[in-house]
Amino acid sequence: MPPYDDWNKIDEEEEEELQDASFFEGKKDVILFCIDCSESMLELRDDPNYEDVKTCHLFTALEAAMQIQKRKIIVGPNDSVGILLFNTTRKSENGRTEVSELKRNTFILQPITPLSAPKVQELIQLLDAARENPDELKQTFPPLIGKRVPTGDVFTSCNWVLRDGAPKTATKRVFLITDEDDPHSGPGRKQLITSARTTLDDLVQAGVSVEPFFISTEGKPFDVAKFYSHTLLPTNLEEEEALADNSSVLPETISIARIEDLLSQMRIHEVPKRALFSVPFQLADGFTIGVKGYGLVTEQKKGSYKYFVDLGDRMEVATSRTVYIDEDRQADVDKTKIVYGAGQGVTTTADDEEDDSNLGFGVKTTKPGQRPFYSAEEIRSFRTLGLEPGIKLLGFKDREELRFEDNVKHSQFIYPDEMSFSGSKRTFNALLKSMASKNKVALALTLVRRNATPVFCALLPQDEHLDENGFLEPPGIHLIPLPFADDIRAAPIEEAFRASDDLKDAARAWIDKLSVKNGTYPPDSYPNPALAYHNAQLQASAFREEFDPDSFEDLTEPNIGKIHKRAGSLMKEWKLALINDDTANVVIPTTGSKRKADVSVDEAEIRSKYEAGVLGKLRVDQLKDFLKAKSQPVSGKKADLIERVAAWLDSH
Known part of the structure; x- marks a missing residue:
């Protein structure tokens, strides 16, 4: 019989079909940089990286936006970026803006358009001019003196810009950058807060999320409780309790203490939080909430190449499509008319006189000498067992019954979806708190995609945690696929050699010296060197820059000198103890590359x-x-x- 994938294969588009439109929204990403252009943002300060050089917060924000665009050209060429400045008296040269409407004292530096090298080079030229003349930005974008643009007008302008320039099916985000923690401290404050919250709700209803970057300095600390905690939407599950206590629903660590850390903070938020699936979560019969699932671990790969057609005066991208051809008629075949069946093997037959009513579910009768064929819908029903996408709660177990070896696949992280079912966030939070307090895990039957296979999963709760550095572990539930019996194989050796306690202590001594700080590994700090080297060459080619291979820095290379300084002597002691240990000298051969089968045993x-x-x-x-x-x-x-x-x- 042919391989499974040869005949039992559905179209790739159907293979990736999800429960809702969030799958299509993840195709493109749109970022609108909304940057404050007030007097404090243009105030000249000493550059932290260069001596005798003046800079300002606006320059740093524009430079961060430029760096994000340069990175996105390589990793997300289909994305779009725009830059909106507010609290400035700058107007467009022709008296009109690139969008139909725009509030006063707001200016579009770059409209939302697909990423391109000329667009980024224009921003680079502006920054180069600002380096030579520190007053260049102040002259180009004169600040608004004595007053500020209402935050509601800023959100409204963002809404209009995104409405006119962003694709409807894209993930839309606003990066709000400012150093003013109380923009409306004068009369009418309450009304302005209400207006800002109302216009922000309009943004959210349009599918736009606002991610703030608040600049805090020693001379001017940023207090989110003055204004933005009452304006921006909550970011945790305890929205109702936080609002009832009149406390801030935004963490204090959301502000950036060092302006030079702005780019690193943006890189954390550079990749949008795209939901892998959105399905109903059935807690009991007639009791359902909505959840979204996110992947916490994803391998970043090189971008896919494209085919181009030389039309003489220009190069056009060639679009490819897959069609099925009838060899006899030499014509395209409609996908809906294609059936699936086994290429070889004995066909299923049924006696002509047998009563069809006695046949069970999934049985197909065929005439003698013919093979059975199945439609795409029947093939899908074989895989899904007739289930619809969703998560069905089956029961609870003690936390100790979830073993380490049960986690054989990458888990997913589910979070409530209030837009699907009203009250999902509150119900999800109650379930999460109850499971965590009672030290329980849940069992569930899960089908996250229409063309996937149902699996049993363990639901592991996770409370929200903040450490001294402000690292946030969000509240939610880990969805861990449980293995079947044949997914776990027994080790070939039932009893292994155990190291002595002295040998363990010697190893633990140098391991403690080289452990990662705070017990967490930041993957953003150590990019894949092969991928980073590839992207650096593409970036230099796109911007017509000369690429110097010697200037490339591999951040994953170990610091040999520091390692020997910290734990060199301890590693030597451990190595001597390892040589003198009898159990460490026993070598159990492992299987090598795939050659002739080796039936011998050690x-x-x-x-x-x-x-x-x-x-x-x-x-x-x-x-x-x-x-x-x-x-x-x-x-x-x-x-x-x-x-x-x-x-x-x-x-x-």
Whole structure:
């Protein structure tokens, strides 16, 4: 019979079909940089990286926006970026803006358009001019003196810009950058807060999320509780309790203490939080909430290449599509008319006189000599067992019953979806708190995609945690696919050698010296060197810059000098203890590359199975090979061979 994928394969588009439109929204990303252009943002300060050089917060924000665009040209060429400045008296040269409407004292530096090298080079030229003349930005974008643009007008302008320039199916985000923590401290404050919150709700209803970057300095600390905690939407599950206590629903760590950290903070938020699926979560019959699932671990790969057609005066991207051709008619075949079936093997037949009503579910009758065919919908029903996408709660177990070896696949993180079912956030939060307080995990039957296979999953709760550095572990539930019995194989050796306590202590001494700070590994700080080298060459080619291979820095290379300084002596002591330990000198051979099958077994493996009383698991040829190597007779049945092997092991 042909391989499974040869005949039981659905179109790739259907394979990736999800429950809702969030899958299509993840195709493109749109970022609108909304940057404050007030007097404090244009105030000249000493550059932290260069001596005798003046800079300002606006310059740093524009430079961060430029760096994000340069990175996105490589990793997300289909994305779009725009820059909106507010609190400035700058107007467009022709008296009109690039969008239909725009509030006063707001200016579009770059409209929302797909990323391109000329667009980024214009921003680079502006920054180069600002480096030579520190007053360039103040002259180009004169600040608004004595008053500020209402925050509601800023959100409204963002809404209009995104409405006119962003694709409808894109993920839309606003990066709000400002250093003013109380923009409306004068009369009418309450009304302005209400207006800002109302216009922000309009943004959210349009599918736009606002991610703030608040600049805080020693001379001017940023207090989010003055204005933005009452304006921006909550970011946690405890919205109702926080608002009831009149406390800030935004963490204090949202402000940036050092302006030079602005780019690093933006890179954390550079990739949008795209939901992998959005399905109903059935807690009981007639009791359902909505959840979204996110992948916490994703491998970043090189971008896919494209085909181009040379039209003489220009190069156009060639679009590819897959069609099925009827060999007899040499014409395209409609996908809906394609059926699936086995290419070889005995066909299923049914007696012509048999009553069809006695046939069970999934049985297809065919005439003698013919093979059965199935439609795409029938193939999908075989895989999904007739279930609809969703998560069904089955019960609860103690946390200790979830073993380490149960996690054989990457887990996913689910979060409530208030837009699907009203009250999902509150119900989800109650379930999360109850499971965490009682130290319980849940079992669920899960089908996250229409064309996936149902699996049993463990639901592991996670509370919200903040450490001294402000690192946030969001509240939610980990969805861990549980393995079936044949997914976990027994180790070939039942009993392994154990290191002595002295050897463990010697190893623990130098490991503690080289452990990662705070026990967390920041993957953004150590990019894939091969991928980073590839992207650096593409970036230099796109911007017509000369690429110097020697200037490339591999951040994953270990600092040998610092390692030897911290733990060199401890590693030498451990190595000497390892050499003198008898159990460390026993080598168990492992299988190499795929060549001819090796049926022989090592003496250590046979002895371990003998001590465990499972010699019967070995094959006859393995027992004979062992006896031949020990100059023992190999005649007799398997029981005789086992007795002979046991006798030799007892005597040796």
